Amino acid sequence: MDLTVDLSDRGDRSAALYRALRDAIRDGRLGPGDRLPASRVLASDVRVARSTVAGVYERLVAEGFLEARVGAGTFVTAVAPEPRARAEGALLPRRSWVWGAHPVSGEEPTPAYDFRVGIPDAGLFPFDTWRRLLAAESRHREHNPGAYAPPGGLPRLREAIARAVGYSRGVRAGADDVVVTSGAQHAINLAARVLVEPGDVVAVEDPGAPFVRDLFASYGARVVPVPVDEHGLVVSAVPTDARIIYTTPSHQFPLGVALSLPRRRDLLDHAARHGAAVIEDDYDSEFRFSARPLETLHGLDEAGRVLYVGTFSKSLIPSLRTGYLITPPSLRDALLAARQLDDGYGPLHVQAALARFLEEGLLARHVRKAAKVYAARRDLLRAGLSELPLEVVPSSAGLHLAAFLPDGAPPWAGDEIASRARDHGIGVEPLAAYTVAPHRPGLVFGYGAAVTESIRPGLQVLGRLLADGSGSTPGPRPPGRAAAAPAGR
């Protein structure tokens, strides 16, 4: 079968393979009744995990392109349908959305051994206190105006955030420099809205967050992945024509390394010399496990080129839907205008309750308490991983650890193991879910959601799978997308 699968396509191997097969059926290279290769054979041909192939087959079966015959294999259906989106006269989204990001359902079951990335432990969050504050602030009619409210957020919350980042991260900002958002992704979204012209080059870290790549691409940016090494983003590889450089310097996502101080200086030099904006995403660095953090890019920046992104999704919980952007004055009006045009303003009773949470020192108290729990889990995880044939990437902050597979493991080995691990109740992400360019295969382990008691037994099961090699047959998998969308930072 003549099948071209472009695996450089924004990192989504599953989507690329789906597209390739669908097109082959569409234009007759695969005819009605043709038998498809076994998933293992095709996986080996196109160098993806077998589970990826299986997921794509399932999707094409669900859409009526393929049919599975028990004991015989997978075949092209007699009459290949046009997918619904192509139906006569139906509205279509613009091209970049048609086969672009697939929304997560948010309804995946919680794995028994939950090493999913980017999820804090909601059980540590002081719900009773939060409910009390929320109820108290809901009582204030001023937070429920009939009229419209300022797009930058409640002044009290902007003030409290400016104080908090000044104290904990050395970010010098006044309340006016703070734009309250619905999380870090929303902050990056607003920055993209006001900065990206179609065709602009945006440099992102590789590996990095797929949602961030997809976001910039959705605004017509040319997203250029830049490699990451043990000192963080390889600044010398950032294109000189990059309009925006997106980086996670405190705790690289997902590798976990910190951007070294010389690299921080180089990056700011690069930005100043070439007129680039730097988006510093400080998504989970509240949790630090070493003595002294490096100064933020924002703190080192003297040219007003850094947009600092913070969030309460990791330090507290994602369902607060609150993050923020610290903006240079030159972008403030545009960011506020964008927020206003996009969705007006955020829920005031939540903002007011959060302001009180910060004012009363409850954020700092929660972070201290949670950091102890996470530190214990992290130690357990590191100890457990050190007994497995994995090479843990050094990291001193955040809520996850990355680990490489042994030298010589094939590129798709991470996907394969993660997929088999899921079949055994272990929620772990392959590093390949975050990469664009070919990369040493590995796994990423979150320890935010992993209850302490589950870590050792989970790693024992994983250890057996790793010892097993890739020869065994996995059990049945739940249907759906093979490479689970990462839950976000």
Added chain:
Amino acid sequence: MDLTVDLSDRGDRSAALYRALRDAIRDGRLGPGDRLPASRVLASDVRVARSTVAGVYERLVAEGFLEARVGAGTFVTAVAPEPRARAEGALLPRRSWVWGAHPVSGEEPTPAYDFRVGIPDAGLFPFDTWRRLLAAESRHREHNPGAYAPPGGLPRLREAIARAVGYSRGVRAGADDVVVTSGAQHAINLAARVLVEPGDVVAVEDPGAPFVRDLFASYGARVVPVPVDEHGLVVSAVPTDARIIYTTPSHQFPLGVALSLPRRRDLLDHAARHGAAVIEDDYDSEFRFSARPLETLHGLDEAGRVLYVGTFSKSLIPSLRTGYLITPPSLRDALLAARQLDDGYGPLHVQAALARFLEEGLLARHVRKAAKVYAARRDLLRAGLSELPLEVVPSSAGLHLAAFLPDGAPPWAGDEIASRARDHGIGVEPLAAYTVAPHRPGLVFGYGAAVTESIRPGLQVLGRLLADGSGSTPGPRPPGRAAAAPAGR
């Protein structure tokens, strides 16, 4: 003085005038120490309200371009500064944001006679019930997950919305067709995100909502204003190459007329023939003051070309930050992906409380109760307006009425009267705040926020101003933007 003011510029006369003056100072046509024309003279020259000129002068004074000398006039300062956004090396937003929309502060004082547009009466909203529901739902840990939630909204709320629009508006939709948003503007934003390619033609109503025009323009659309007459949008004037047609058929914003049934059919024909999407913004039609509403475009549509937008900002209060989009199946995945990339998902405890509010029939009860109050205010307003030299535009729904000034009034008369009215404590919008093309001048009166007792006295004050003519000198005005940004629909 050689001053070119392009008043066709997206309807914002104040921004256009500001730009023209600033450029004249920048490139030396106006030199240091030059005296500017009196505001009345310049206003007459360039055909804007004098208050617009005064507001622009104030802004340029604040920015250091001009100085006001008591008793002598307004002069160009000795050394004209570069505005901060142009400072050496500072980051600039992309061009469309630099002099684009100005964010509202949300902190304007409430006028004594509050005829502002698009604001419901928060005093009618059952806060105690709402707080009870919010508190009850905040207690459920499931609404505060550590993990991420589906971008389309809580399934229960989607279900409740589908039932509500089916019952009250004849919109046939399943829960899966509902995308919960942070209000109507956010729903339009998501539609623009997935539909607009830069350069696409988007047809909007003129007069119409400036925020909607600005929103489409911010995605690089060519926004084409289409006139509105007594039967609503003039469908024959919609360009055949429009990719999107945005319309407010139930209660045209801001004129208040309904799109006639023949025009509805024509519009759907046009959309089907030319492959356009129709965005039907049904922002305040819950409040109806005639026997039988026309069927929605969504209900008449058989080709899946209509995106129906609804909101709880008018039927309940804006601070719930909740609206929705009913999407054709062909756009659903793209809309969910866009929501997810943009800001993930909305606050679940609010969505859960709102679901219960709908399930328990409290929305319908509130609308019935509020409609009685609004009907009384509307009657008072119509009666009062009929005694003034104004021609009320017929309208049978919603929360505002438009009225034209007498034939022969100059184009800027509406701005002038609205500005003087504001000086006398009357919050009323000039129709010109919503127009792009030259239009018969008028005023728009909201009766959502106007407490019943204030209507008659407010109109009496307005009547004296109208009788006064435009010759009198207004009192001092608060500084800031001359043409107040409309509060939104």
